[in-house]
Amino acid sequence: MSLTFSDRLISRLTNAQSVVAFTGAGVSAESGVPTFRGSDGIWKKFKPEELANFEAFMKNPELVWEWYSARKKIIANIEPNRGHHTLVRMEQMFPRFAVITQNIDNLHRRAGSTNVFELHGNIERNYCTKCGTPYTNEEVLTQAGVPRCLKCNGLIRPDVVWFGEMLPEDEWEQSVRAAESADVFLSIGTSAIVYPAASIPLMAKHQGAYLVEINPEPTPLTDQADEFLMGASGAILPELYARLVAERQLQQLP
Numbered sequence: 001m002s003l004t005f006s007d008r009l010i011s012r013l014t015n016a017q018s019v020v021a022f023t024g025a026g027v028s029a030e031s032g033v034p035t036f037r038g039s040d041g042i043w044k045k046f047k048p049e050e051l052a053n054f055e056a057f058m059k060n061p062e063l064v065w066e067w068y069s070a071r072k073k074i075i076a077n078i079e080p081n082r083g084h085h086t087l088v089r090m091e092q093m094f095p096r097f098a099v100i101t102q103n104i105d106n107l108h109r110r111a112g113s114t115n116v117f118e119l120h121g122n123i124e125r126n127y128c129t130k131c132g133t134p135y136t137n138e139e140v141l142t143q144a145g146v147p148r149c150l151k152c153n154g155l156i157r158p159d160v161v162w163f164g165e166m167l168p169e170d171e172w173e174q175s176v177r178a179a180e181s182a183d184v185f186l187s188i189g190t191s192a193i194v195y196p197a198a199s200i201p202l203m204a205k206h207q208g209a210y211l212v213e214i215n216p217e218p219t220p221l222t223d224q225a226d227e228f229l230m231g232a233s234g235a236i237l238p239e240l241y242a243r244l245v246a247e248r249q250l251q252q253l254p
């Protein structure tokens with residue numbers, strides 16, 4: 001099935017100097033990343049909110065680490081999908097292109113995107129809660145029990161933003177800057193309800209970006225979007241990209 005895109009969207013994208021893709025859980029779900037809500041096994045009895053917070057970690061680091069080790073192992077075996085791969089190609093297509101993601105699974109970088117801002121951290125990274133030394137998954141998962149810093153013996157934690165924590169300031173500021181200078185802003189696979197991240201598409205729109213939402217179902221953002229493309233990003237993005245490539249070739253004809 002071939003999708004039709006509006007002339008306006010194609011023209012906006014063809015002339016865009018700066019494009020931002022803002023991604024959420026839907027993009028990961030298309031790769032098979034579980035939501036870890038109501039999932040099977042022993043974790044069924046815990047809500048993510050109960051484990052993904054600093055207090056829970058300090059109270060019971062064994063339990064929180066057991067949960068993260070399980071998540072890390074599942075995610076390590078998951079592959080980026082066609083949506084991720086198309087965003088890599090788009091990075092090469094536009095003079096400026098950024099991915100702002102709320103996902104922690106590292107799939108954008110693994111696909112090959114280089115200009116990625118991670119608002120909620122990255123599950124493949126870890127750091128010491130005492131001295132800040134970073135650790136890879138390999139370094140922590142090979143330690144028996146709760147991983148500890150080799151320099152100061154402090155507790156190592158996953159480099160993800162937990163409930164009640166601030167977003168990383170650098171990533172936030174760079175995301176806002178990218179959003180506010182975007183000509184086209186693509187909001188992809190996100191329910192647009194988790195603040196403050198959810199405010200980013202509207203910041204882009206208020207600064208003049210053409211706001212496009214790609215999602216299997218409407219969200220609170222849909223009414224504000226200039227266009228709503230209903231469906232999976234793994235289906236829509238490759239078609240959109242192919243259409244843009246065709247358009248460029250047409251323009252280059254004598």
Ligand SMILES: [Zn+2]
Pocket residue numbers: 128129130131132133149150151152153154
């Ligand atoms: Zn340390």
